[in-house]
Amino acid sequence: AIQLTQSPSSLSASVGDSVTITCRASQGISGALAWYQKKPGKAPNLLIYDASSLQSGVPSRFSGTGSGTDFTLTIRSLQPEDFATYYCQQFNSFPHSFGQGTNLEIK
Amino acid sequence: EVQLLESGGGLVQPGGSLRLSCAASGFTFPSYGMSWVRQAPGKGLEWVSGSSASGAATHYADSVKGRFTISRDNSKNTMYLQMNSLTAEDTALYYCAKRLWSQHYSGHDYWGQGTLVTVSS
Numbered sequence: 001a002i003q004l005t006q007s008p009s010s011l012s013a014s015v016g017d018s019v020t021i022t023c024r025a026s027q028g029i030s031g032a033l034a035w036y037q038k039k040p041g042k043a044p045n046l047l048i049y050d051a052s053s054l055q056s057g058v059p060s061r062f063s064g065t066g067s068g069t070d071f072t073l074t075i076r077s078l079q080p081e082d083f084a085t086y087y088c089q090q091f092n093s094f095p096h097s098f099g100q101g102t103n104l105e106i107k
Numbered sequence: 108e109v110q111l112l113e114s115g116g117g118l119v120q121p122g123g124s125l126r127l128s129c130a131a132s133g134f135t136f137p138s139y140g141m142s143w144v145r146q147a148p149g150k151g152l153e154w155v156s157g158s159s160a161s162g163a164a165t166h167y168a169d170s171v172k173g174r175f176t177i178s179r180d181n182s183k184n185t186m187y188l189q190m191n192s193l194t195a196e197d198t199a200l201y202y203c204a205k206r207l208w209s210q211h212y213s214g215h216d217y218w219g220q221g222t223l224v225t226v227s228s
Binding site for chain 1: 142144151152153154157166167168169202204207212213214215216218219220221
C-alpha cells in the first residue's frame, strides 16, 4: 500500500501569510493526488484534484503542484476561514490512502 | 443539489454488526463510483472502501478487508456498508463520498455529514 507523509504535522501562521504543506508518497503516483480541507464538525472539502487542478468554487489563493512522489499545497494570503486541517489523498492505486493531516493554526 | 445522507450508525458491542446506508440525490448515481471514509475520534481521515459505478468492482482498506462489504442498489440510489466483527478500532464517524468524475479517480467532491459508529461493551 502507498503511504503518504505530510509535513509539517502542524503549522502556525497569521492572517495574510503564505504557507506550504508537503505530501510525499512512498512510491510514484504520477499526478493522482487530491487535497482536502477539514474543519471540526464538517465534512472534508475538496480543494485540488489531479495534483494541480483547482476544484470549482475554491478560491484561487489555493494551489497545488507536484508529480511522482512529491507534492505541495500552497495557500497565499491566509484568510481567517483557512485555519483548518489539510489532508492529501492518493488515487494511483487502492487503497486510496490519506496523509496523516496538517493542522494549520492561527499564530 | 447533490445530497448524500448516511444512516445506520449507532452503538454496537464488540463482535457485532451494523449496516450503514448512504442515500444519494441530485446527480446520476448509477454513473459514479462512491467511497466510504472514516474518522476515528481525534484521528485523521481513513479511506475504508470504494465501489465502481456499477458495483462490480469493490476495494477495501487492509484494516477492514474480510469484515466489511460495500454494495450499492442503483435502482434506489443507495450505497451500503455491511460491517461485521466490529472492534473498538472501528469506532469512528463514517462518511460516504461521491467521486468527482465518473470515469477517472481524482477526488471526492461531495460528502455526507457522516454517521457515528461506536463499538463498546
